[in-house]
Amino acid sequence: MSSAPTVALYALAALAEIAGCFAVWSWMRLGASALWLVLGLVSLAAFAWLLTLAPTDAAGRAYAAYGGVYIAASLVWLWFVEGQRPDRWDVTGAAVCLIGAAIILFAPRAA
Secondary structure: OHHHHHHHHHHHHHHHHHHHHHHHHHHHHHOOOOOOHHHHHHHHHHHHHHOOOOOOOOOHOOOOOOOHHHEEEEEHHHHOOOOOOHHHHHHHHHHHHHHHHHHHHHHHOOO
């Protein structure tokens, strides 16, 4: 799988995971309806399914690379959904994580 579809897959997985967790957060911390739990469970199930499509032989490697994407996506969520702009340290940390994720995902491996 080339890099563009892989990045898109991880971005979709991150959106599904963050939305699912935010649904539970909304119910528990913001007083949203319990119906948010249903949306959260569906979203988290979609996240798990999407992550299984990652182009790697080892689940741990897929999860490790995904972690960097999740961090960056969480900051995008913070900004666009919660209305709090990430500061320079947030952006720097996310950039470091994305570099690490790229190394894990795209480094040449011995067969």
